[in-house]
Amino acid sequence: MLTMTASLLTFLIVAATAAPAPAADGRLCLSDLKVSVTEGTCRKVSGSTFEVEPAANPRHFLWLSPDGKTVQIGTVPSDATTVDLQSKDEREVKLQLRGDPTRGWPAGTELLVSRKEMQWRFNLSEAEAVRMERLIVPAGQYALEARTEHHRPIRARIDVTTAGQDLSRVRFAPLPRVHGKVVDTEAKPIGYATVALPDGSLCTTSDEQGAFLCELPERSPHLVVIHASGYGSRELKVDSTRNYIDLGTIRMSKGLVLSVKISADDPDSKPVKATLLSDLPEEYEHTLLKTAALEPGQDQIRYENLSAGRYILLLAGTEALERLTTAIEIAESQENAAVVKIEPFQLKGRFLFGDEPVRRGKLEVIGPDHAWREQLAVAADGSFGGTMWQRGSLTALAHAEANMSELVHSPALGTDPSTWEIRIRNRAIIGKVIDASSKNPVAGARIGLMANFDRSEDGGGGNLHSSVSVAPDSSFRILASRSGKYQLTTTAPGYTPKVMEITVGADDADKSVDVAMDRGVERVLEIVTSSGAPIPEAMVMEGVRDEVNPQVIQKAGADGKYNLRGLPGETRLLYIIPPAGSFAVARVQMHREGQPAEPLRVVIPPVAGEIHVRAIDPDDQPAPARILLRYNGEFVPPAILRFVTKGILSTNRSGEGVLARLPAGAYELWAVGSLADEQLVIASHGSVRPAARVGLSAGPSSVTVAAPKREVRPSGNP
16 A cells, blocks of 8 residues: 655645635636636725626626635626625635645646536636635535646535535545656666557656656556567556556567558548557457558558557548458467458448337447447438448447437348348336325435346347436436346435336336335444544445446545435445545444434555455366455455456456455455356355455465356357
């Protein structure tokens, strides 16, 4: 675990109280609602009430005290002629900004305070950012975002409808930095090697000694790619939750060459873009390596500096469906050459919702190995198509209605012309979210959907994860064209989460169901470090929906507090995961109606290390397998623990895997072949087969687990 003193962390301290009277003098800025307030018209003012020129539209204002400690924001109504800083509606938010001096702090800072349709955006100079101590805003609820160079942005929720709220210790860390040294097989430094992100953008280059330092962007990737002329590219995983990532010495081997000949029926017709993607077996997303443009008449392309492994060549023309992917294996000791033939054909499709053409629908066609996705226009008569290159069966996300999509499968394509009729059954699950006692609509409800579809003749099946739009009157409509089980997880402020499963049969009509929410009772959880400091915005999870998703995911507040709603007397099993890693398992007993409930303190231990796992099957061969873990006697399913380790919990084809960012404790591990196998182990309390046991105190540990024979999934699953 990487630690850092508080003085090296940028932190944001927020607390709400009644607003004090502002200082006598200051600076006042007025601006249009669409621009930064500090880019508006600013002038020096004195007192607490100021005359302003009336305007036809509302404006934002910002007042800054002479000592820079107080900033007040608000709105000037249309045609108003004064600004009054001492309104009874004003509230104080204590706000202090600090940064890491090694990352250039103090620096200019941008703040955004937003509330529904209103946004106040303003900039503070270096001196103002250091001096600021309080922000005065009208009473209400807000989202606050603070940005400064070389640091992760801070996002926090502010509720100043009541006084006394404490949102202290909200922190954001510097952006992650990756460093290492690039050398050849003889340990000689390689200068001017490039360090790139998975999308191909450059992060930095190595110096003459092979050393490099790269600051990752806000949306930090999980790997970087090292390129050097004459050497095979290297893809290296990074833990972007750490502030400083040491990749050590990176050895580069001699690069391999791939020669590709492009054969086309009409080679002079149009230019083609050829993109080479890396296809690591343990990574879902592909890494972009090189892109080249082939002009009309050009049919040869050469890729150098490659390593052995699996690659995907993507050819793209000028039209949406002129896409062709080909998987290519590159070996160490062979001539690496491939011939790819482009054979265009016409696709003639029709998109129907029930028996009616879809007039405002959307289609997103997905290529093999998910190497390309293209949006297709659908005409008013429901027709779609065009010149196409990819043969075989494809999938597409078909959007027949707003916020409703269906994963559909094509027939085998490739004849000229090829036809594809997409017909989505016009059937829905319709209902409202209501209070279980009063039957009144519930405001602010959110519904998460997981559907497990029955298998169909076209090789369908599979599952769908989505969110459901809930109207202001609490009504909802879920497209249910395919038969199967639809699981709804509903949350709403002031209510306990509700999980419902609805089975839709092949011959069923529309389903009508209301989600009745119980208010239950509330218990406050205080999520803290081992030293007692609040941990802001930890994730609070419950249950398992499928192999990779928790049943409920919510977030604690910026003050480290989480208000748990539940039925009186029930016991809730929670998994609590801070942004910086580690976790805790908490069994919470809800109190009875009318009984007092003391806040429950949940202590999150620090990260201690990682566990290196090796899985072997009954034949002592390395096995890819899911890993189920029990920590200090409590099972932590992979669907939960993956949020700690930042990856799917499974071993790769070599039977190896790493469970990172774990707290100290006693661990028991099982290799499981499926979700059903995982549930069997949990239901039997681990007695169906022995666990591999390992203790973790500081640094890495290693363990070997016995894996069952791998289940073979039926073909055709998406």
